[in-house]
Structures are given as structure tokens and as C-alpha cells.
Amino acid sequence: MLLFRGREAHSRSFAKAVSWRILGSIDTFLLSWFFTGSYKAAGAIAVTEVLTKMVLYYFHERAWANVSWGFAEDKEEALPGDRPA
Template sequence: MLLFRGKESNPRSLMKAISWRTLGSIDTFVLGLLFTHDVKAAGAIASTEVVTKILLYYFHERAWAQVGWGLPKAEPEEDKGDVLPQQDSVPT
């Protein structure tokens, strides 16, 4: 499937998604706590969004891995073949 090929490996994208989601879940918990003043409600909010946001981020990363916009262009390799390097001719 085209979505799963890119410049980064699938495991790398998955680990990035998990680490980002951990940080995001802490933020969601703190915000939930600030708005509800209830640890149980804040925990419920943070825990239910973890799985969906990991999956959304993972697919978002894989989709962006297919986009070349904003990335440096790769230099084409020259075909050197079997040609020996030129040597300066020195008269004898």
C-alpha cells in the first residue's frame, strides 16, 4: 500500500506517534482537570483519546512521508561506468 512507504520506517513513525501522544495525553489530563476539577473525569477524557490520536497521528505521519514538498532535492548520481579517471599526459 502506497501510504506505508516513505522516507521513514514504520516503527520510527509509530514510536514518534506514541511519544507525541504521551505528551498530548498529559496535556489533555491537565486541561480536563482544570475544566472539570475532577481527577476521575480528567483521567477518563485523557485515556479515551489516547488510542484514536495515536492512530490519527500515525496515518498523518505516513501520509506526509509521501509528500516531497519542502524537502531538499536529492542529487542525481552520475553514471561513472568503467571509465578510468583522466591522467595528465607528461611528455618524456
């Protein structure tokens, strides 16, 4: 399937999604607690948000893996004197 081809292994994309969600969920919890004043409401918001955003991030990351724009070209650097004869 075109969406799932790319340079990164699925396990790498998944690990990145998990680590990003942990950081994002801490942020969401703290902001929700600040605005609602309730740690229970903040927890409910953070848990719900984890489930939706982890899935969205994974597919977003896999889609971007298929975009070649923005990558440096892979070129072998020739040493001086290594020209073909």
C-alpha cells in the same frame, strides 16, 4: 500500498506517535482536570483521547511521508576542481 511508502521506517513513525501522545495526553489530562475539577473525569478523557489520536497521528504521518513537497533536494556537493573532464 501507496500510503505506507516513504523515507521513515514504520517503527520510527510508531515511536514518534507514542512520544507525541504521551506529551499530548499529559496536556489533555491537565486541561481536563482544570476545566472539570475532577481527576477521574480528566483521566477518562485522556485515556479515550490516547486511543483515537495515536491511530490518527500514525496514519497522518505515513501519508505525509509520501509528500515530496518541502524537502531539500539531495545534491552531492562538488569540491572545487572536481569537474568532469
